[in-house]
Amino acid sequence: METKILILEDYKKSGVISAADAEKIKIAADIIRNGGLAALPTETVYGLGGNALMKEASKKIYAAKGRPSDNPLIVHISDISELESIVKEIPEKAALLAEYFWPGPMTMIFKKADIVPYETTGGLDTVAVRFPSHPVAMMIIREAGVPVAAPSANISGRPSTTSGEHCIEDISGRVDAIVDGGSSDIGLESTIIDITGDTPQLLRPGAVTKEMLENVLGVSVTEDIALKGPLAEGERPKAPGMKYRHYAPKAPMILVTAHSKEDVCGISKKILELIKTKEAENKKTALLCSEECLNEIKNDLDRLAESIDIKITGSRDDVKGIAHGLFEYLREFDSDGIDYIVAEGYSEEELGQAVMNRLKKAAAWQLIYV
Ligand code: AMP
Numbered sequence: 001m002e003t004k005i006l007i008l009e010d011y012k013k014s015g016v017i018s019a020a021d022a023e024k025i026k027i028a029a030d031i032i033r034n035g036g037l038a039a040l041p042t043e044t045v046y047g048l049g050g051n052a053l054m055k056e057a058s059k060k061i062y063a064a065k066g067r068p069s070d071n072p073l074i075v076h077i078s079d080i081s082e083l084e085s086i087v088k089e090i091p092e093k094a095a096l097l098a099e100y101f102w103p104g105p106m107t108m109i110f111k112k113a114d115i116v117p118y119e120t121t122g123g124l125d126t127v128a129v130r131f132p133s134h135p136v137a138m139m140i141i142r143e144a145g146v147p148v149a150a151p152s153a154n155i156s157g158r159p160s161t162t163s164g165e166h167c168i169e170d171i172s173g174r175v176d177a178i179v180d181g182g183s184s185d186i187g188l189e190s191t192i193i194d195i196t197g198d199t200p201q202l203l204r205p206g207a208v209t210k211e212m213l214e215n216v217l218g219v220s221v222t223e224d225i226a227l228k229g230p231l232a233e234g235e236r237p238k239a240p241g242m243k244y245r246h247y248a249p250k251a252p253m254i255l256v257t258a259h260s261k262e263d264v265c266g267i268s269k270k271i272l273e274l275i276k277t278k279e280a281e282n283k284k285t286a287l288l289c290s291e292e293c294l295n296e297i298k299n300d301l302d303r304l305a306e307s308i309d310i311k312i313t314g315s316r317d318d319v320k321g322i323a324h325g326l327f328e329y330l331r332e333f334d335s336d337g338i339d340y341i342v343a344e345g346y347s348e349e350e351l352g353q354a355v356m357n358r359l360k361k362a363a364a365w366q367l368i369y370v
């Protein structure tokens with residue numbers, strides 16, 4: 001299949017959608033309305049969009065991603081009034097969260113209305129809904145005139161795509177169009193919260209943090225088992241997608257973190273020790289760490305080997321910056337021909353919970369606490 005690459009030149013330069021950009025957005029919206037697929041930028045990661053009300057479109061999404069069909073898609077809307085038509089009921093808690101966090105990086109689970117096909121919800125009676133805040137995503141959904149099912153626009157099993165280039169790398173030739181609107185602001189997938197039961201439950205952490213949700217709801221939010229550790233035989237997370245080995249680079253990765261969030265020194269010592277061991281085994285090692293951690297061990301690393309592939313996530317104080325670049329680094333490790341990755345862990349407070357969730361999954365829960 002030939003994929004139309006629709007680069008929003010003006011939006012990428014100025015953040016303003018020009019008439020020329022709007023023409024390209026219209027092409028993508030027409031494709032989606034008519035049952036085709038178009039990748040689109042959102043503030044979290046890129047989405048692979050199709051008409052959520054057409055079962056054939058959802059089937060195409062699974063095929064394009066190589067995604068197991070029991071892993072449901074998130075349905076995106078561009079106006080709160082669209083919600084009523086795709087869900088059975090809007091619980092009070094959901095209305096409250098929508099008021100605070102929509103449009104934005106938060107997905108909620110609802111009982112689905114009959115018009116949403118089971119192909120879109122992976123066979124479930126519930127549907128995940130999000131109202132994104134990205135102006136391009138909003139315009140595409142509005143112009144399409146239908147709710148848009150859009151999982152992350154990556155090949156299943158790879159890190160989510162956060163730029164037009166990543167989408168081209170993964171899904172060019174598999175979709176009708178890719179809309180390139182520059183780099184995703186947040187860089188991590190949306191927070192998923194289930195408010196269908198008595199107690200609100202966090203299914204996936206994201207930029208709308210557990211603390212933020214609790215502040216608005218005024219009650220505590222529990223966490224799904226998938227967030228607590230590797231799943232045992234037979235254990236099923238509430239978000240089916242959380243059971244898959246996601247975000248994982250090809251090389252095995254180990255995550256070094258600290259009980260005390262200030263212990264950069266302890267983390268760096270352990271990282272250095274691990275790298276020394278791997279170097280002695282002649283393994284090509286990569287390091288994913290903060291400026292602060294690198295400063296602690298830079299001299300030793302220089303003496304040890306020149307070949308270590310070091311990627312700096314930024315400062316430990318800038319969790320947003322770390323989140324923003326994370327998937328790009330994980331992708332680069334795949335192209336660098338690396339045998340082993342050592343990564344630094346961060347505090348799990350607020351946005352740190354989402355960052356650590358993705359890192360733990362990338363490391364297949366291989367964690368060392370110092
Ligand atoms: P992605 O679109 O790739 O970010 O993945 C969507 C995530 O939402 C996956 O982990 C899905 O399992 C989860 N999800 C979608 N629909 C539902 C639902 N109805 N109930 C629970 N989780 C869902």
Ligand code: MG
Binds near residue numbers: 151152
């Ligand atoms: Mg995904």
